[in-house]
Amino acid sequence: MFFDRVEVEFQAGKGGDGCMSFRREKYVPKGGPDGGDGGRGGSIILEARLGVNSLAQFATRKFFRADKGGFGMGALRHGKNGRDLHLYVPCGTSIIDVEDGFVIKDLTQVGDQFTICRGGRGGHGNARFKTAQNQAPRERELGQPGETRHVIMELKSIADVGLIGKPNAGKSTLLSRISSARPEIADYPFTTKYPNLGIVDVDAERSFVLADIPGLIEGASEGIGLGHEFLRHVERAGLLVHLIEPTPMDGSDPIENYAAIRDELQHYDETLADRDELVVLTKCELDSDNSVQQSLQAYFDEHPANHSRELRAISAAADIGLQGLVNEIMERVTRRREEMLEAGITPTPIRQDDAPVTPKKNRRVPPHKAAATEGLSNEVQPQDVQGASTLSDTGKVVPGERRERSS
Incomplete structure (x- = not known):
């Protein structure tokens, strides 16, 4: 069924709570505070994508929530950040605030992105509150709640x-x-x-x-x-x-x-x-x-x-x-x-x-393929290459004529 107008509520993830912890090890009686910070909550991102022609996925599900951040832990360990929630909408989708009725964002071009709800910031652990006067703080911060949006998504087809x-x-x-x-x-x-x-x-x-x-x-x-x-x-x-x-x-x-x-x-x-x-x-x-x-x-x-x-x-x-x-x-x-x-x-x-192609990021090349030995392999060994000590302008071996190995 065709859906071109839906009402949805989005909620970003809550930030993780900070940790209150003290270093406890043998022979370290006064280790001091080591509570880590909480992780950031996940955000909700809307993206206009070619090939998505309807708002059907939002018609059957009226509430979307991103992941919350992880709690901070001892040993100054930071909580895990919540995973962002990416949702795809058709090109030509308008995001309208329900309460005030104004257009928040109009996604018309392929690849347009909009963070409709930002995740909450993680709370600080007690290690953040250590000072010269307060060397054993017993306070921490709770994670902040994520943003909440109640919107109407309205599709206006991109037709010539x-x-x-x-x-x-x-x-x-x-x-x-x-x-x-x-x-x-x-x-x-x-x-x-x-x-x-x-x-x-x-x-x-x-x-x-x-x-x-x-x-x-x-x-x-x-x-x-x-x-x-x-x-x-x-x-x-x-x-x-x-x-x-x-x-x-x-x-x-x-x-x-x-x-x-x-x-x-x-x-x-x-x-x-x-x-x-x-x-x-x-x-x-x-x-x-x-x-x-x-x-x-x-x-x-x-x-x-x-x-x-x-x-x-x-x-x-x-x-x-x-x-x-x-x-x-x-x-x-x-x-x-x-x-x-x-x-x-x-x-x-x-x-x-017809959509523009986003160039892929170059993968990390292993050292044996990125250094001066790029031109070498199991079949081409350094002793088989004449002038192997000479490098090209790019700093890589230029394979020359193969030499006959002495028996």
Whole structure:
């Protein structure tokens, strides 16, 4: 099941208590204090990772706690630090404080990390309190409690293109024809109950992410219907593809349907209403005389918009105009990505292969492979190498011609 909004409580680990101990050994009657400090409690770290598409792991478990620190011990032994708890979330997850309602952090890029709860500091042992005046302190510190956060995790999908329109306008059908996604498709409204994401591969090097949300109806911005719960998934989309059915099943006017959805976008978010838009007339085989398309074009001419808008006609069932629509979307997505790069914003990778590769740390090399004997082995001994006493510029043996051993 798809989860895009969950309420979770996080608690970092408590720090370990300090130890009160005195050195007791034979023939050492006054060894003095030797109580060690407690370990630090584990922190909780959230990380945006490519390949995580839902908040399902947080829907079934509402409370997460990190490990606590170990107690300090005698002989000045420090307690074990608690292990940090790393949790992975999808890219585009917003962390919202429940009590105040403000956004604590927005994890949009792959690899973004955020320590939502810091572990408590370990308490000091009695060895820390030794002074010239107090040489046998009998006091210690208890570990500090870890931070606690009660938050709402809200997912806003990172999609290049958002599909919007009335129920049964053909959004899921279009998504299934141009991508490998397989959403549920039926001939009744509100078949789509949760957002569907699909990757559209234009060629070997170009692709974009398409988000299909449940159909919008009038009053969606006020909580009517299903689409209002998922409008957040197209907030990050740079391009909106608005699908219009020429002959709606309920007998409504397609132009009035278009205007109603534009009003809902305006009420939900003004910036979303000013986003670039492609208006697509679906099921164009039902508009044989192009009367609906001409009426829409006339409406656009009479009501100019503040954003880029273009009208196209397609038929997903008859495979009419799909390739031209995909190419137009790809061109607009490419231009937006170039603008993001110029502004210093890195577009989110689509697949795991597109993510930046973190270089691995060089492992420690054994001495016999890192010193001047690197070029030697069981087959190549020092006496077999001419000029073995001479080193290269890097301080390593340069194997030369092998010498014949005397019998």
